[in-house]
Amino acid sequence: MxxxxxxxxxxxxxxLVGPVSAVTLTVSPVAQNAVRGQTxxxxxxxxxxxxxxxxxxxxxxxxxxxxxxTATGGVFGSALGGxxxxxxxxxxxxxxxxxxxxxxxxxxxxxxxxxxTAVEFFEISLVSDYYADLHPLQPPEPFALLTVTFQVNPGxxxxxxxxxxxxxxxxxxxxxxxAFDVKGADDSNILTATLYNGSVTVADSPAAIPVPAxxxxxxxxxxxxxxxxxxxxxxxx
Numbered sequence: 370m371x372x373x374x375x376x377x378x379x380x381x382x383x384x385l386v387g388p389v390s391a392v393t394l395t396v397s398p399v400a401q402n403a404v405r406g407q408t409x410x411x412x413x414x415x416x417x418x419x420x421x422x423x424x425x426x427x428x429x430x431x432x433x434x435x436x437x438x439t440a441t442g443g444v445f446g447s448a449l450g451g452x453x454x455x456x457x458x459x460x461x462x463x464x465x466x467x468x469x470x471x472x473x474x475x476x477x478x479x480x481x482x483x484x485x486t487a488v489e490f491f492e493i494s495l496v497s498d499y500y501a502d503l504h505p506l507q508p509p510e511p512f513a514l515l516t517v518t519f520q521v522n523p524g525x526x527x528x529x530x531x532x533x534x535x536x537x538x539x540x541x542x543x544x545x546x547x548a549f550d551v552k553g554a555d556d557s558n559i560l561t562a563t564l565y566n567g568s569v570t571v572a573d574s575p576a577a578i579p580v581p582a583x584x585x586x587x588x589x590x591x592x593x594x595x596x597x598x599x600x601x602x603x604x605x606x
Contacts, residue, residue, distance in 0.1 A: 390553050392424060392560045393417035395511065396431070396532050396567030403521045404572050408441070410518045411532060411567050413490075414511040415448070415551075423503040424448065424514070424560070426552040428491035431517060432533035435486040437525040437571055440464045446513040448506050449494040456502060460492040462515075487535065490515050499554045525571045532567040 397412045413431070415424055426449070433440065443462040450456030492514065496502035506512075536549045551560040 390419055390422050390558055390560050391417065391563065392422075392551055392553075393563045393565070394429070394514075394534060394551070395565040396534055397511070398567065399565065400568045400570070402570045402572060404575055405521050405523050405525050407521045408518060409521065409569060410516055412446075412513040413515045413517070413534070414513055415507070416509075416511040417563070418507065418509075421500065421554065422558075422560070423500055423507050423554045424551055425496075425499045425503065425554060426491075426493040427514060428489075428549050429551070430487040430489045430535040430549060432487040432531075432535055433519065434530045437522055437530045438519040438569065439522055440486075440488045440517060441520050442518045443488065443490060444516045445490075445492055446515060448503070448512050448514055449492050450496055450502060450506060451492060451494075457495040458492050459495065461490065463489040487533075488517055490517075503554075519569075521569070521571055527571050527573050529568055529570050532569065534564045534566055536562055536564065 393416045395414045395416070397414045401409060401411075403409050411431075413429070418424070441464070443464075445451050445458075445460050445462075447453065449458045451458035451460055494503060536551070551562050552558065553560045
């Protein structure tokens with residue numbers, strides 16, 4: 370199957386059956402602290418691809434507690450060539466998506482509770498040679514597919530809230546075509562994703578945010594060489 374036909378299949382949601390590979394998707398940072406009214410961001414990072422594999426397309430969701438957070442935007446990374454005019458990608462980003470509205474998705478109630486709100490995002494690379502074109506853009510270390518920004522609501526309750534990364538496995542009956550998944554280098558290869566969530570701890574005020582103990586700060590300062598005469602900054606990319 371050529372690349373053009375694959376893109377049509379992806380857009381139409383046609384099931385393609387092929388070999389199974391793996392990828393790890395992580396919400397980064399895994400944990401962070403914030404106060405009411407603060408803007409925070411998280412990156413959806415991919416890593417752990419086996420030799421000869423790349424991410425060529427994905428359609429995922431990030432569930433969040435809408436009583437504490439409001440999604441405000443998203444920026445796609447360069448890993449699928451979307452920022453390269455010579456490659457390009459089709460992408461889409463939806464700020465307030467209710468996954469419980471999808472037919473066959475009652476399992477979302479278990480993971481999103483009463484809130485039922487998620488950011489949905491997808492990207493499909495338009496390269497002609499998946500591995501040759503995308504491999505240089507996807508290093509072995511974690512690389513960002515997308516960065517999502519949130520604002521902590523003024524009336525947010527203090528405490529821990531989860532950012533839940535989701536794919537087809539959160540359906541009791543996945544939709545035809547495997548709508549929420551990750552595609553690999555092979556035309557028919559759906560990557561098996563290991564998902565790691567993130568969390569945000571909302572505090573009443575900056576003073577309520579935990580800080581490292583003083584001895585630990587002293588050790589960190591010594592390790593980083595703080596107290597030395599700083600070097601002059603140099604301009605770079």
